[in-house]
Amino acid sequence: MALTTINGAACAKCKFFDTEATNESLGLCRYNPPISQPSGDQAGVWPKVEASDWCGHFEPVAA
Structure with missing residues (x-):
């Protein structure tokens, strides 16, 4: 059973x-700062999310 949200909220x-760094169905969540990596010589990364994912931090894109 798929979970749904009110008003179709989705990433x-x-x-x-x-989606600039990926494609239409996969993107980066820029809500929080990048996640640091175990080795200090690697840059932090933002979580990859599916376009159909959702969370409690959803804010619609301004028209």
């Missing part, structure tokens, strides 16, 4: 979803 419709 693809969220202002924190960034």
